[in-house]
Each structure stands twice: as C-alpha cells, then as structure tokens.
Amino acid sequence: MADLDAIVVSHEHIDHVRGLQPLSRQLNLPVYINSPTLLSIKKVAIKENVREFETGRPFSIRDFFFEPFSVPHDAADPVGFTIRYKEWKIGIATDLGFATKLVIERLKNCDILILESNHDEEMLQSGPYPWEVKQRVKGRLGHLSNHQAASLIKEVDHGGLKHIILFHISETNNSHEKATEGVNFLSENGHHDRVNISLALQHRVGKMISASPENKWM
Numbered sequence: 001m002a003d004l005d006a007i008v009v010s011h012e013h014i015d016h017v018r019g020l021q022p023l024s025r026q027l028n029l030p031v032y033i034n035s036p037t038l039l040s041i042k043k044v045a046i047k048e049n050v051r052e053f054e055t056g057r058p059f060s061i062r063d064f065f066f067e068p069f070s071v072p073h074d075a076a077d078p079v080g081f082t083i084r085y086k087e088w089k090i091g092i093a094t095d096l097g098f099a100t101k102l103v104i105e106r107l108k109n110c111d112i113l114i115l116e117s118n119h120d121e122e123m124l125q126s127g128p129y130p131w132e133v134k135q136r137v138k139g140r141l142g143h144l145s146n147h148q149a150a151s152l153i154k155e156v157d158h159g160g161l162k163h164i165i166l167f168h169i170s171e172t173n174n175s176h177e178k179a180t181e182g183v184n185f186l187s188e189n190g191h192h193d194r195v196n197i198s199l200a201l202q203h204r205v206g207k208m209i210s211a212s213p214e215n216k217w218m
Contacts, residue, residue, distance in 0.1 A: 118143035150182030167200030
C-alpha cells in the first residue's frame with residue numbers, strides 16, 4: 001500500500017467507500033471525488049486531502065490522465081474512467097445498468113478494459129434476493145449482466161485490446177464459468193491469443209499486468 005499515490009472514487013455506495021476514511025488518513029492519500037458524491041458520503045469523514053473533479057472534465061494524477069464519464073446507476077453522480085499513460089489507455093466501468101452511447105464511445109480503443117460482469121440473468125431470477133432487489137439489480141440503474149457485458153465488449157473490441165478484466169462479479173447470482181461464457185466469442189473469432197481474459201475475485205489478488213519496454217502488455 002505504500003506505493004499508492006491517490007484514491008479515486010467512482011460513487012458513494014458502501015462497498016466502494018467503506019475503507020475510504022482510514023485508508024486516506026493513515027496513508028495521507030489525496031481523495032479524488034466529484035462534488036455530488038462527496039456530499040453523499042457524510043458518514044465517511046474525509047476532511048483533508050480532498051481533490052474534487054467534475055464529471056466530464058479530465059484531470060491528472062502524476063503522469064496519468066483521467067477522463068471521468070457518466071454511467072447509469074442509482075447513485076448521486078456515478079462515473080467510469082478512462083486512464084491514459086503515454087500511448088496506453090485503460091477503461092474502467094463498474095456499477096452501470098446498461099451501456100449508453102457515451103459509455104461505448106469512451107471505452108473504445110482501450111489496451112485494457114476493466115468491466116463489470118455482475119450477474120447471470122437466470123441465476124438472479126431464481127436466486128434468494130427479494131423481488132425488489134432483483135428489480136434493482138437488473139434495472140437500467142443497476143448492474144451489467146454477463147450478457148450485457150459481452151455485448152459491450154463486442155462493441156468496443158479492436159485490434160489493440162490486450163486484456164479484459166471482468167469484475168464486480170456477484171458471489172450469489174453469478175459463477176466464474178458463467179461470467180467467462182459470455183466472452184467465448186473472442187475464442188470463436190480467433191482473438192483468444194490476442195486478448196487475455198481474467199476475473200477480479202473478491203478474496204484473491206490477481207496477477208500483475210504490466211507493459212514491457214517494447215510496449216507489449218503482459
């Protein structure tokens with residue numbers, strides 16, 4: 001954790017900000033957050049080192065160029081991010097009910113795509129969640145299903161996409177097998193050797209992804 005430079009907040013839901021206060025305080029890290037989100041986390045007291053950004057307006061952290069863009073979710077002002085470093089581009093989109101035209105446009109031409117693949121539609125429907133929670137999850141301000149995530153990947157896939165990391169995977173309404181089934185079209189189209197697919201798991205650290213001096217992602 002000593003290598004961290006900053007914390008960047010996408011929205012105020014508790015699974016995203018639960019550790020924000022102690023982490024920022026103990027490590028003296030700046031917190032980048034937009035104003036509506038900051039106003040929505042009154043229970044999380046971050047009084048120092050707050051750097052407010054405006055959705056749609058780029059900002060920089062050291063040599064990294066961030067572009068926050070709006071996503072449809074039931075939060076104050078939820079955002080996804082693209083991050084540029086030199087000629088490389090990373091796209092991050094979590095907690096969104098569907099892929100808007102803006103989301104699709106922002107996630108084009110990425111080297112790495114970090115994308116929500118929250119639930120399997122049949123597992124959610126037959127699962128233990130109350131009816132109102134099921135409606136929220138699959139609604140237009142909820143979360144991407146495996147099928148929706150795969151459709152979005154098809155929209156933005158290109159010759160330079162090297163890594164796809166599927167994350168925000170429900171432990172109740174999804175499985176690792178079902179999350180990866182949706183992106184099998186990459187193998188069918190002969191792209192499997194070009195695109196590395198991995199899952200971000202809740203209780204296990206994933207392997208490091210880095211770029212070589214030859215600008216090849218590994």
